[in-house]
Amino acid sequence: MTLEEKHLPYEGRFIDVENKPTWFLEMYPEGKVPTMFIDQDWIGDADVITDMLETKISIPTMRPPPEKATIGLKVFPLFVKFLRSKDSGDGSEQAFLAELQALNEHLKIEDAAHKNPFVSGRFPSMLDMNLTPKLYHMDVALKHFKNWSLPQDLVYLEAYMKKMFTRPSFTKTKSPEDVVIRGWQRHLSSIGQ
The missing domain is CATH 1.20.1050.10 (Glutathione S-transferase Yfyf (Class Pi); Chain A, domain 2)
Known part of the structure; x- marks a missing residue:
């Protein structure tokens, strides 16, 4: 949602968490979803991803008071x-x-x-x-x-x-x-x- 709200380009893929594809586990062995590859690293926590996106791209700002x-x-x-x-x-x-x-x-x-x-x-x-x-x-x-x-x-x-x-x-x-x-x-x- 954050990527969409900030109008940022991304490539999204749904992962069947009951049958995670080999390519996904090879790239990200922890296999957590949602996950995002950003700054040459995998982030596997939605809150951390949202916070990281807000830190990097603060327009429009999404930080609550x-x-x-x-x-x-x-x-x-x-x-x-x-x-x-x-x-x-x-x-x-x-x-x-x-x-x-x-x-x-x-x-x-x-x-x-x-x-x-x-x-x-x-x-x-x-x-x-x-x-x-x-x-x-x-x-x-x-x-x-x-x-x-x-x-x-x-x-x-x-x-x-x-x-x-x-x-x-x-x-x-x-x-x-x-x-x-x-x-x-x-x-x-x-x-x-």
Whole structure:
């Protein structure tokens, strides 16, 4: 998404993580995805890649203001905990919902006070690049594995997700839903779910 938002040329290839091609493993033995070859080195962490791109090419800037830099960062780990949970009384869904409600409230305040369409302001930031794919995985996986959908009262979060899921930078780079489901199925199987 960051490459698309910054209008940088790149050659992208989807890798079947269950059957990584030999050419990929020969070039990058760690085999992590997403990965990027930049400055004669392989980087296998989306957050590091985004930060590196922002450092090298800061126009347009995508750094969020420091006071907003952690908004939404707990959503993904809490989603994973809820997805993996077998006990409806363990509090994982409630903790996850509380974090989604906090994100919804932030988006509501941004909209009411400033008419800001993104997590940290008027323009997309690294937060949006980080959060959007994770919200997509959340949406797809929870519908499939738990028959769960976003509560209707989270209207600002729902609007944000719709806007980001149709943004060209996301539609050009997202994984198909069946790939997301297969990936989470593999993950859940590996922990005995």
